[in-house]
Amino acid sequence: MLVLIDLRMVNKIIGQEHILKDVNLSVYKGEFLSIIGPSGSGKSSLLYIVGLLDRPSSGEILIEEKTIDFSDQKRLSEVRNKKFGFVFQFHYLINELTLTENVMVPLLKAGIPIRKARERALSLLEMVGLKGKESRKPYQISGGEQQRVSIARALSNNPDLIIADEPTGNLDSKNTQIVMDMFKELNKEGKTIVMVTHEMDLANQTNRIISMRDGRVVSV
Amino acid sequence: MTHTVFITLKFILERKRQTVVSILGVSIGVAAFIVMASLMNGFQKYFIEQAIDLNAHITIKVKPEANPSKIGKKYFGDDVLLNVYGLKPPDKRDKISNYRFIISNYSKDPQFLGLAPHLVGQGIIRFSTIERSATIIGIDPNLERKASVIDKFIVNKRLNSLVTDRNSIIIGKLLAKDLGIEEHNKKVLIVFPNGVVEVFKVVDFFNSGITTLDQTRVYMNIRTYQAILGRPNEVNEIIVKLKDVNQAQKLSIAIERETGYYAESWQKAYKNFLQLFKIQNYITYMIVFAVLVVSAFGIFNIIMMIVMEKKKDIAILMAMGYERGDIVKIFTLQGLINGLVGAFLGSLVGYSIQEWLVSLNLDVEGLVRAKGFILDRSLVYYIYGVLFAFLFSLLASFYPSYRASKLNPVDIFRSG
Numbered sequence: 001m002l003v004l005i006d007l008r009m010v011n012k013i014i015g016q017e018h019i020l021k022d023v024n025l026s027v028y029k030g031e032f033l034s035i036i037g038p039s040g041s042g043k044s045s046l047l048y049i050v051g052l053l054d055r056p057s058s059g060e061i062l063i064e065e066k067t068i069d070f071s072d073q074k075r076l077s078e079v080r081n082k083k084f085g086f087v088f089q090f091h092y093l094i095n096e097l098t099l100t101e102n103v104m105v106p107l108l109k110a111g112i113p114i115r116k117a118r119e120r121a122l123s124l125l126e127m128v129g130l131k132g133k134e135s136r137k138p139y140q141i142s143g144g145e146q147q148r149v150s151i152a153r154a155l156s157n158n159p160d161l162i163i164a165d166e167p168t169g170n171l172d173s174k175n176t177q178i179v180m181d182m183f184k185e186l187n188k189e190g191k192t193i194v195m196v197t198h199e200m201d202l203a204n205q206t207n208r209i210i211s212m213r214d215g216r217v218v219s220v
Numbered sequence: 221m222t223h224t225v226f227i228t229l230k231f232i233l234e235r236k237r238q239t240v241v242s243i244l245g246v247s248i249g250v251a252a253f254i255v256m257a258s259l260m261n262g263f264q265k266y267f268i269e270q271a272i273d274l275n276a277h278i279t280i281k282v283k284p285e286a287n288p289s290k291i292g293k294k295y296f297g298d299d300v301l302l303n304v305y306g307l308k309p310p311d312k313r314d315k316i317s318n319y320r321f322i323i324s325n326y327s328k329d330p331q332f333l334g335l336a337p338h339l340v341g342q343g344i345i346r347f348s349t350i351e352r353s354a355t356i357i358g359i360d361p362n363l364e365r366k367a368s369v370i371d372k373f374i375v376n377k378r379l380n381s382l383v384t385d386r387n388s389i390i391i392g393k394l395l396a397k398d399l400g401i402e403e404h405n406k407k408v409l410i411v412f413p414n415g416v417v418e419v420f421k422v423v424d425f426f427n428s429g430i431t432t433l434d435q436t437r438v439y440m441n442i443r444t445y446q447a448i449l450g451r452p453n454e455v456n457e458i459i460v461k462l463k464d465v466n467q468a469q470k471l472s473i474a475i476e477r478e479t480g481y482y483a484e485s486w487q488k489a490y491k492n493f494l495q496l497f498k499i500q501n502y503i504t505y506m507i508v509f510a511v512l513v514v515s516a517f518g519i520f521n522i523i524m525m526i527v528m529e530k531k532k533d534i535a536i537l538m539a540m541g542y543e544r545g546d547i548v549k550i551f552t553l554q555g556l557i558n559g560l561v562g563a564f565l566g567s568l569v570g571y572s573i574q575e576w577l578v579s580l581n582l583d584v585e586g587l588v589r590a591k592g593f594i595l596d597r598s599l600v601y602y603i604y605g606v607l608f609a610f611l612f613s614l615l616a617s618f619y620p621s622y623r624a625s626k627l628n629p630v631d632i633f634r635s636g
């Protein structure tokens with residue numbers, strides 16, 4: 001299987017805290033990987049590094065076999081914009097924008113003209129089941145719907161990888177299952193997904209589980 | 221570019237209260253600037269124009285009496301502390317002896333539009349029981365016309381009466397008012413310093429708008445005046461009208477050198493006022509600057525507040541691939557747009573206030589008399605106002621924007 005992202009001997013130290021310790025991890029193209037572990041074990045920290053939001057204190061990261069240069073901010077931004085889609089526990093939608101406009105935000109950055117961006121945003125919203133609510137503001141819809149908007153936004157530039165940090169952490173079981181079904185469907189369509197969760201039964205629905213403890217990957 | 225402008229516009233339109241506050245701040249500043257500048261410069265320009273018109277561009281006079289402190293310096297050098305008491309006026313007679321030559325000589329020079337002789341003295345004017353002291357100016361009406369704009373200030377345009385009727389006079393409008401004269405052709409008495417008392421007919425009024433002049437001036441035919449004072453063919457002042465008023469300083473120096481008489485340019489005559497205006501300008505611009513600084517602080521505060529409130533939005537924008545430069549653009553542009561809209565509104569408000577001020581029909585009485593405010597409604601003040609607003613809002617929004625761009629998205633995601 002082809003490796004999409006490769007972490008080699010990654011360490012993260014903040015002040016006195018050794019948050020990630022000698023992490024080696026390969027994310028394969030097309031897999032749905034879940035990362036589990038107790039709170040504070042370093043799952044989010046690992047995800048930030050995978051998502052190129054944070055730089056490791058030591059170690060190396062390769063995307064499609066190319067080493068990432070963390071001093072090239074422009075390149076990092078471009079990768080995040082075009083190749084990655086982020087979904088967090090909190091939706092982080094922008095309240096001043098309608099749902100459509102929220103989904104348009106990454107598209108506009110990618111240089112897609114407004115009209116086209118709007119069309120694409122509308123079809124993505126329809127896909128996540130929000131047809132008819134496109135011109136609402138984030139605070140006018142439920143938590144489950146908000147998370148679906150942020151999935152639509154993550155998908156806007158048709159990324160290779162979806163990075164999700166406890167995407168169902170704030171949802172009831174019904175909405176949790178809706179989001180999980182969406183991820184599974186996207187995975188079936190070929191998207192690579194890395195998802196952090198601390199619920200074993202969600203992890204069990206994915207292709208592969210790794211578990212973390214005290215900043216170390218303890219089982220692959 | 222579209223992406224940053226798009227988000228900026230949304231922030232501006234969706235956060236109406238903050239937008240309105242910052243726009244209002246700027247528009248007040250800009251309107252204040254435009255109105256203050258046009259009022260102040262309008263008054264000053266009017267005053268200077270009137271002053272130049274009235275007092276001649278250059279006045280050639282007999283040298284002023286010696287100044288006591290100068291005498292000390294003349295004999296003992298600059299460092300001497302010496303005062304001279306009991307100085308008597310010089311014996312030299314108060315006259316310009318070769319005035320005909322001076323007038324005809326300079327009249328040939330195209331830089332000079334006209335020269336006219338004056339005989340100036342004091343007197344007391346009496347109407348029934350009321351007396352006022354007056355400055356009496358003997359003029360040759362035909363030459364006077366060429367060397368000044370006296371016609372402009374003569375209410376009923378009867379300057380020629382001074383030629384046809386040698387015993388007629390034109391007096392200041394306020395002087396007439398003080399004496400209780402309301403219509404022309406009233407007879408008044410003038411008491412001259414040499415004891416002569418004569419009856420004159422007031423044929424017209426002189427209304428310049430400069431209070432001190434309108435309260436004291438009396439014009440009469442120079443020949444009549446010379447005859448009364450027993451000084452035939454004598455003049456003690458020549459007024460000069462120039463093609464270019466800005467040459468007055470230079471030409472006055474040349475005249476002094478060439479004639480040996482004292483030549484005073486209008487700038488020198490109004491030195492005190494011109495200096496006063498400078499101070500007035502400083503003060504006004506300082507106040508307006510303060511107003512603009514306050515409105516810039518308004519923008520600064522609001523952008524800073526928005527940045528603090530929007531940390532999470534900034535973090536997610538960065539996660540989605542927005543660069544630090546994009547973040548700077550989003551918030552700086554927000555400040556700039558607020559500033560420019562404010563400047564535009566402020567210009568409109570300033571324009572309306574100007575309209576309102578000129579429509580007022582007030583009797584302003586002071587250094588000058590005018591109906592309503594005199595405004596200098598130059599476009600320059602609008603341009604400056606907009607430019608200042610632009611610069612200030614750029615400065616005010618840059619720092620918060622820069623701070624925003626330095627936020628670390630991971631820190632924000634970690635804090636929840």
Ligand SMILES: Nc1ncnc2c1ncn2[C@@H]1O[C@H](COP(=O)(O)OP(=O)(O)O)[C@@H](O)[C@H]1O
Nearest residue numbers: 014017019038039040041042043044045046634
């Ligand atoms: N800015 C920080 N400074 C110091 N320690 C931190 C900081 N951020 C996170 N940590 C620590 O790093 C560890 C891993 O945190 P995190 O990656 O959020 O774990 P998880 O997502 O698995 O709950 C925790 O022990 C946490 O206290």
Ligand SMILES: [Mg+2]
Nearest residue numbers: 043044045165
């Ligand atoms: Mg976490």
